[in-house]
Amino acid sequence: xxxxxxxxxxxxxxxxxxxxxxxxxxxxxxxxxxxxxxxxxxxxxxxxxxxxxxxxxxxxxxxxxxxxxxxxxxxxxxxxxxxxxxxxxxxxxxxxxxxxxxxxxxxxxxxxxxxxxxxxxxxxxxxxxxxxxxxxxxxxxxxxxxxxxxxxxxxxxxxxxxxxxxxxxxxxxxxxxxxxxxxxxxxxxxxxxxxxxxxxxxxxxxxxxxxxxxxxxxxxxxxxxxxxxxxxxxxxxxxxxxxxxxxxxxxxxxxxxxxxxxxxxxxxxxxxxxxxxxxxxxxxxxxxxxxxxxxx
Numbered sequence: 001x002x003x004x005x006x007x008x009x010x011x012x013x014x015x016x017x018x019x020x021x022x023x024x025x026x027x028x029x030x031x032x033x034x035x036x037x038x039x040x041x042x043x044x045x046x047x048x049x050x051x052x053x054x055x056x057x058x059x060x061x062x063x064x065x066x067x068x069x070x071x072x073x074x075x076x077x078x079x080x081x082x083x084x085x086x087x088x089x090x091x092x093x094x095x096x097x098x099x100x101x102x103x104x105x106x107x108x109x110x111x112x113x114x115x116x117x118x119x120x121x122x123x124x125x126x127x128x129x130x131x132x133x134x135x136x137x138x139x140x141x142x143x144x145x146x147x148x149x150x151x152x153x154x155x156x157x158x159x160x161x162x163x164x165x166x167x168x169x170x171x172x173x174x175x176x177x178x179x180x181x182x183x184x185x186x187x188x189x190x191x192x193x194x195x196x197x198x199x200x201x202x203x204x205x206x207x208x209x210x211x212x213x214x215x216x217x218x219x220x221x222x223x224x225x226x227x228x229x230x231x232x233x234x235x236x237x238x239x240x241x242x243x244x245x246x247x248x249x250x251x252x253x254x255x256x257x258x259x260x261x262x263x264x265x266x267x268x269x270x271x272x273x274x275x276x277x278x279x280x281x282x283x284x285x286x287x288x289x290x291x292x293x294x295x296x
Contacts, residue, residue: 021281028277035273039265048257049138052145054153054247055122056080056133059160061167062241064232071241074163077131080245081119083159084135084152087112093151102148117152132248138258146253153247160245168237175233182226189219 021028058080060071075083083089087106090113094102105114118136137148196212235241 020285021278024281024284027281027284028274031273031275031277031280032270033273034276035269035271036266037269038273039269042269043260043262043265046260047140049140049259050142050145050254050256051258052137052139052142052149052251052253054135054137054149054251055249056135056153056156056245056247057243058130058133059157059164059245060130060241060243061164062171062236062238064229064236069232069235069241071243073130074160074167077121077133080156080160081121081133084117084119084133084156085113089155090114090117090152093148093155096155097147097151099144099148116148142253142255146251149251149253153245153251157245164242164244168242171233171237175230175237178226178229178233182223182230185219185223185226189216189223192216192219 058077059074061074063070063072087109091103091106094106102114102116105116106112116138118138120134122132122134135149135152137145137152139145139148192212192215196216
């Protein structure tokens with residue numbers, strides 16, 4: 001017997017494999033049943049998780065530019081996401097909510113971060129150049145998930161208000177100074193108007209009158225400029241230029257559990273059970289052949 005004949009004797013066709021599986025259908029079916037039972041047990045035993053979703057816009061402070069008034073974020077959305085991922089931020093939220101279970105999970109986590117909050121950036125929209133933040137909060141019931149989402153957004157609002165405060169104080173101070181300058185310019189302008197009206201051009205004070213007229217024109221320009229500055233600053237301090245961090249819509253919380261995913265668990269269980277049954281058929285067949293060969 002040559003080498004090719006030996007190889008042909010050792011080969012097994014797909015038809016032979018199918019015949020082997022068909023003859024051992026009970027084992028394959030048992031594997032499927034075992035997989036289904038395991039999946040159902042997992043679905044029943046794993047605690048359900050509910051999710052609340054919030055879309056957050058970071059806080060911004062108005063700025064007066066050379067061309068127009070615009071709003072600038074107090075911190076970039078990327079920084080805000082990284083801030084909300086930190087153990088310190090999540091601990092502050094948990095403490096504010098009085099959520100002892102969450103605090104224990106944070107303390108027991110090696111990284112100090114849990115999966116209670118999931119964050120990602122959403123691309124900028126047509127109406128805003130600033131990306132939004134999608135926040136997902138997980139909990140054992142819908143109400144707790146919504147409280148976590150509301151608490152996280154509330155904590156971000158508080159932090160962004162603190163970050164924006166120095167810029168707002170400076171802008172309000174500049175606005176007060178601009179208003180004082182406007183009041184002073186208006187008083188000077190009123191005085192110059194009275195002097196111009198009382199002066200006579202028929203006497204030797206024509207030069208003085210021209211000077212007062214020139215000063216009046218300068219004060220009118222100064223008054224106009226101060227009014228424009230005040231208007232721009234007032235616009236910068238109001239929405240939409242200056243805004244606190246906020247959700248663009250109300251936090252959404254579903255009554256349907258997001259975990260465990262029953263359909264996925266069942267499909268994976270059936271596939272796993274089928275593989276176990278098939279492997280058991282071939283392992284059993286190989287074991288029987290090996291035992292027969294030892295006896296022979």
